[in-house]
Amino acid sequence: MSSAGVIDDRRYVLSLGCPDRTGIVAKISTFLAEVGGWIVEAAYHADPDTGWFFTRQAVRASSVGIGIDELRAKFQTVADEIGADTEWTLTDSGERKRVVILVSKEAHCLHDLLGRAAGGELPAEISAVIGNHKSLEPVAKAHGITFHHVDFPKDPSERGPAFDEVKTLVDSYDPHAVVLARFMQVLPQDLCERWAGRALNIHHSFLPSFVGARPYHQAFARGVKLIGATCHYVTAELDAGPIVEQDVIRVDHSDETTDMVRQGRDIEKLVLSRGLRWHLEDRVLVHGRKTVVFS
Incomplete structure (x- = not known):
């Protein structure tokens, strides 16, 4: 919360696409939990025709104790585990x-x-x-x-x-x-x-x-x-x-x-x-x- 008692609406947003397989959601959720991420929005889609999985996750930036650059560096390990073809971005809604x-x-x-x-x-x-x-x-x-x-x-x-x-x-x-x-x-x-x-x-x-x-x-x-x-x-x-x-x-x-x-x-x-x-x-x-x- 801010000093005025209003919840900070700044977000870290993860958007990701990768080959579909078991355990993707679990790996992402575990990672976000480990960095203290308070998830405020989560969406998923699996495309059976292409075998591709898509997700967008938004967490309160104030709940994560590290900056966006460090967060990206840490998530790279998860992206590598999910699959070599993973396409992802991690952005800070506070950056105009x-x-x-x-x-x-x-x-x-x-x-x-x-x-x-x-x-x-x-x-x-x-x-x-x-x-x-x-x-x-x-x-x-x-x-x-x-x-x-x-x-x-x-x-x-x-x-x-x-x-x-x-x-x-x-x-x-x-x-x-x-x-x-x-x-x-x-x-x-x-x-x-x-x-x-x-x-x-x-x-x-x-x-x-x-x-x-x-x-x-x-x-x-x-x-x-x-x-x-x-x-x-x-x-x-x-x-x-x-x-x-x-x-x-x-x-x-x-x-x-x-x-x-x-x-x-x-x-x-x-x-x-x-x-x-x-x-x-x-x-x-x-x-x-x-x-x-x-x-």
């Missing part, structure tokens, strides 16, 4: 995470994320906004956030230097998440690989339907009754990265494309903010093309 947002001209997702960050709804600080147009600079500055403009040539074959500039800017902030908030540029493969597991995109469609450009127009042409949005990790394959979150809204024959765009923006904002929050809280574990989300 950093987010860089990439934008073009669409403002709704940026407004929403900056508003949530200002209201304390995102467990991170927005370090910077980078845009390939200057349209959204006033939005960022209104929130006291640094805005960088990178000019992109019209010819896609000439955009290499612009992406190099984006890479330098993003990496200078060492962000935990790079958010493509309706950034209407396709990241080159080297950036997809460099930011793998950190770059999140919002696609204005319920993937895998209507990939690529103008998905609302594609949906209107097909006469769909549901439109949606997808938050996914960015990979070199367009709009095909592991999915973090999705949602839909119903439309009907009377809705024009403009109606779908207007309604879809609400879903885009919700889906992106949920996906980003879960990523920042270490609730998303990626395995191949799929994710396990302990929401």
Whole structure:
């Protein structure tokens, strides 16, 4: 407890994936008990198709008598015992995470994320906004956030230097998440690989339907009754990265494309903010093309 008698909500969070076998939970629980860890949240999932086990455990940081670096070093022994292919992270919720947002001209997702960050709804600080147009600079500055403009040539074959500039800017902030908030540029493969597991995109469609450009127009042409949005990790394959979150809204024959765009923006904002929050809280574990989300 704090001096005011309020329980400290700072957490040490362990997220882990490994080959499934008997005794994994027992080893982790024993380790946490031995370091005095007071478990406040625990989630498990075993995937019979892949034979992989996933867990997320959160303990009160104040219950553990050692720092996060020493805790990581001690847990490595447990990870080695569980299996050589173990994938794990151990983070301190008290360490503020950093987010860089990439934008073009669409403002709704940026407004929403900056508003949530200002209201304390995102467990991170927005370090910077980078845009390939200057349209959204006033939005960022209104929130006291640094805005960088990178000019992109019209010819896609000439955009290499612009992406190099984006890479330098993003990496200078060492962000935990790079958010493509309706950034209407396709990241080159080297950036997809460099930011793998950190770059999140919002696609204005319920993937895998209507990939690529103008998905609302594609949906209107097909006469769909549901439109949606997808938050996914960015990979070199367009709009095909592991999915973090999705949602839909119903439309009907009377809705024009403009109606779908207007309604879809609400879903885009919700889906992106949920996906980003879960990523920042270490609730998303990626395995191949799929994710396990302990929401």
